[in-house]
Amino acid sequence: MNAQHLARHISSLRVGAARLPGFHVCVGSGGERLLPEWYSEKGIELILSTEIVKADLASRTLTTAAGATITFDILIIATGATVINLSDFGTPGADANNILYLREIDDADKLVATIQAKKNGKAVIVGGGYIGLELSAVMKINNFDVTMVYPEPWCMPRLFTPDIAAFYEAYYANKGVKIDKGTLVIGFNSDTNGDVTSVKLKDGRVLDADIVIVGVGGRPLTKLFKGQVEEEKGGIKTDAFFQTSVAGVYAVGDVATFPLKLYNETRRVEHVDHARKSAEQAVKAIKASEEGKAIDEYDYLPYFYSRSFDLSWQFYGDNVGETVIFGDNDPASSKPKFGSYWINEGKLLGAFLEGGSLEENKAIAELARLQPAVPDLEQLAKEGLSFASKI
Secondary structure: OHHHHHHHHHOOOOOOOOOOOOOOOOHHHOOOOOOHHHHHHOOOOOOOOOOEEEEEOOOOEEEEOOOOEEEOOOEEEOOOEEEOOHHHHOOOOOOOEOEEOOOOHHHHHHHHHHHHHOOOOEEEEEOOOHHHHHHHHHHHHOOOEEEEEEOOOOOOOOOOOHHHHHHHHHHHHHOOOEEEEOOOEEEEEEOOOOEEEEEEEOOOOEEEOOEEEEOOOEEEOOHHHOOOOOEEOOEEEOOOOOEOOOOOEEEOHHHEEEEEHHHOEEEEOOOHHHHHHHHHHHHHHHHHHHHOOOOOOOOOOOEEEEEEOOEEEEEEEOOOOEEEEEEEOOOOOOOOEEEEEEEEOOEEEEEEEEOOOHHHHHHHHHHHHHOOEOOOHHHHHHHHHHHHHHO
């Protein structure tokens, strides 16, 4: 989820280029910062600015755009995901200038340059998920007139309940962000220079726009390996060690559909936490195999988080079943702090917390991992965070 980290830090980038401040995949889990020098010191050949255009798993070869052949004994597929572009759907006018996406560092550089060129302008954010919410905050902090547009009945519908979403929508509204939900973007208008000027909505309205930022999801990059490995749920199917159906070929991160042991199902997870941990698991498995040893199966606890404005939430577990909300979820509060539990078949499966401390976030993570029995939902609502201290 590089895009989330980029979104989170662009708010401070009123001058200069975009960057990934302090963010390297290994560093987030306590490892070393892997700059190019690190690789050479470890005897690892690092080949940059090189695109692989063909993969032949049967012959164990990769072909570069320049026509060079790279052979391998073991391959780790870590191709990630690509942004979904509105042009993919044939949306009229979607190729206009200043309709931007956020996935790569180049996208962030372009966004920063456009923010500087269109100071105090009008920004329309298409999408109500992570990128939509975080970029709406970024643009408001950068003194833009901001409108969010998304077709769902509330923001972040894959995770948020209506009660949770209502808090964030009201909080954003209090910050001056306008929200148009339940309607689709069907096209764009542009001027003679090709710059976007407005956004056309399905309900007939037209929104003026100097900048449009689109965050409507991503697609795993599996094209190079089509027909060569088993796929499931949109990704490359792996075992609990991230080995694919082809021996010696592993897949990690966004592209991997893996056994989620905690819930006895297979799942694909697009998040930097899983990207880090799945890569670590694959490397441990490869090393163990070479040494004739065994390691434990991957036992991942789903984890998501976001930060925007003065808000910061974390979620652990699975968001299925009945929900119990607790705490102060008044969007007008100076320091709102609230949470929600998900209860399914009498067990607590998921926990969400806005405004929690490090210790409190660790406590809800432990709840989601342990899945304690919950006999009384009303009592749980009253106890709120204190429920964790009883487990």
